Amino acid sequence: MIRETNEWLTFERRFQQIIQLSNHTVGQNRLVYSPNWIAAQSALIRFGQQIGLTVMVDNYGNVYLDLPGKDDQVIATGSHMDTVIDGGKYDGLYGVLGGLQAINALKNRLGTPQHTLRLISFSEEEGSRFNITFSGSKYYALHQSVTALTDADGISFEQARSQAVKQLQSLPNVIAKRPAIPASFTELHIEQGPRLITSHDQIGLVSGIVGQRRWTVTVQGESNHAGTTPMNERHDALQAAVTMISSLNQHAHQLSDNLTFTVGQLNVSPNTSNVIPGTVTFTIDARHADDHVLDVFEQSINTTEHQLADSQIKVHFKRYVKDSPATFDTTLLSQNELIAQQLGLTSRVMTSGAGHDSYVVNQVSPTTMIFVPSEGGISHAPNEFTQPADLKAGIALLMASLQAQAY
């Protein structure tokens, strides 16, 4: 546990320092490679150097703070430094500074560990500046590079990346390096959903990440005059879309309580009050921990068109995302479950409905995640909030978990 008041105050001070660097009129803004982001990663590097950690920065701006152990095996923790536009204070940053705090406390209390402890601050996870997500962890864990992307202002990823990385790597005592893959990775993160708040658990132990598929659907009918076209001679694209969405929603509900089904985007053409819609496009986002459930749902999507009474309505589906579910390491999960119990923390095992850097790192290294509650389930918004007691509980569990693995 963070028993000492001054340990919590150190975390608080660092946290306030970074969010003040990123304060925007509305929310937090640390888009990857932006001035705010460079300032935040630079501050983190200073925090690490102040407590004697070894600092590495790779060519994508991922920051690694190592507490060298008696051997080369690496036990890692961390999360991402970037935010969405006008985001909250906790998404990403909590896991970075919580991880630093855990290593800091272990160093102070127990000295040199058996295995090396590493804090990773990934450069980018949100995909809010360039049209790519997880570019930091993909570069570290999978050695994947980004090709030919530009942001909304026309600045290329390459230009933004090279300028920002140059600044970080030229700071005193920074080693330009992408270190080797760790023996394990634990990510501390806010839940970003309401399940822990609803169940009154302090900790979520994440068993994996749901599979996710997305489609665009184009419904082609016939645009016509809203007054002069009798109801039985219409080919109304919006009414067809409404029928399909109703039917799919019902089907998703019957298939599994845990299947999330979202039509987030819908556009009507010509979108005029007195004209029958000729074309409607909409998106479907479906997520479930079991790929088979998503397969069955995908079949129902493909047959929805045939349920339309009007054969002159043409429907075109295009799947543009198919991410398989991820199952995290069961040993780390069981270990954390036991430690949470020993610390007197109430916990539940759950899957994550959102993607995380852990989804990427899990492909090369045993990985687990620790969730803490998000008030109101709110995230990606300025009013994102987690109670201090819950922040402390999460850091305490991470600390005990790293201790069990590294000492």
Added chain:
Amino acid sequence: MIRETNEWLTFERRFQQIIQLSNHTVGQNRLVYSPNWIAAQSALIRFGQQIGLTVMVDNYGNVYLDLPGKDDQVIATGSHMDTVIDGGKYDGLYGVLGGLQAINALKNRLGTPQHTLRLISFSEEEGSRFNITFSGSKYYALHQSVTALTDADGISFEQARSQAVKQLQSLPNVIAKRPAIPASFTELHIEQGPRLITSHDQIGLVSGIVGQRRWTVTVQGESNHAGTTPMNERHDALQAAVTMISSLNQHAHQLSDNLTFTVGQLNVSPNTSNVIPGTVTFTIDARHADDHVLDVFEQSINTTEHQLADSQIKVHFKRYVKDSPATFDTTLLSQNELIAQQLGLTSRVMTSGAGHDSYVVNQVSPTTMIFVPSEGGISHAPNEFTQPADLKAGIALLMASLQAQAY
């Protein structure tokens, strides 16, 4: 009937001349008071003067071509000269030049009528330049003026009107005048819907215009993460809107086959594939010839909100159009029915689902309308088309009707 080939050729020549003045890359463009519109009304004035009609232009640019009779009673016909943006060739212009052709033929065959025959070319009906419809007929029949409107380029109605009217009124032998209300008004027009094409009738005899109501509906839910928010904790504004639209569509269908129900416009916010919609706004357009049916439908709109399972979804309705149905003169209708039969034309009595200048004139004078078929029911589009045989049939009926009234 237009028995003489040269009578039809005269109509064709005048028709081609005006549509060539208004040809656009895509369709016809004669927005009120525009250069194309001025050229078209000027051409019409020349056509009238060439056959010896008296020309008047009022301060709104309505053009009146009179064949003076033995007394002052006026039997009028006509339609509007303006088009929608990229409109078709027949909407409005057919009734103007068809009316001119009928008066021209009657003058040639029968000489001076007992009552004065008048062709009216109304300045504006479509509302495509300024945010007002029927400004021409409202000025003539109801003495209503337009206040403080500007077009998309910031040009005021007053400026556009005064410049255009000045040009027309300064043409040779044009009398600047708004003449008195006629004893009857007959408007010849394309149907703009598919009913005559479907029933294979040559003529539609219009008994009235449907009542029309429009609403904007705002559905306020809660925007949230599409992956981390369980289905039973969502307040999805789009799913609520879909439920309401489904239910209203079903209710409209049960209420009356002739009740048209259109959701033409629908906007989602924030409209992102992985975010649950927080707000949805949509429009409802409902039309029926019986105001009572619209009253009942309006009640069902107001109770739809209570059918939503989720009490946290807030719905706000705002009605912004309430036009009562119009019933046209029954004597003129019966007379036209008999004449059509005598001419060997198949006809049906029908209500119009769209508004027309006749809706306005009907408030001050006995009014009727004659519809001819629109191929494919298409209107307000460049591929609007009516077969020449149908154009001829409509003009023949109008001619016989004017003859019966004026000679």
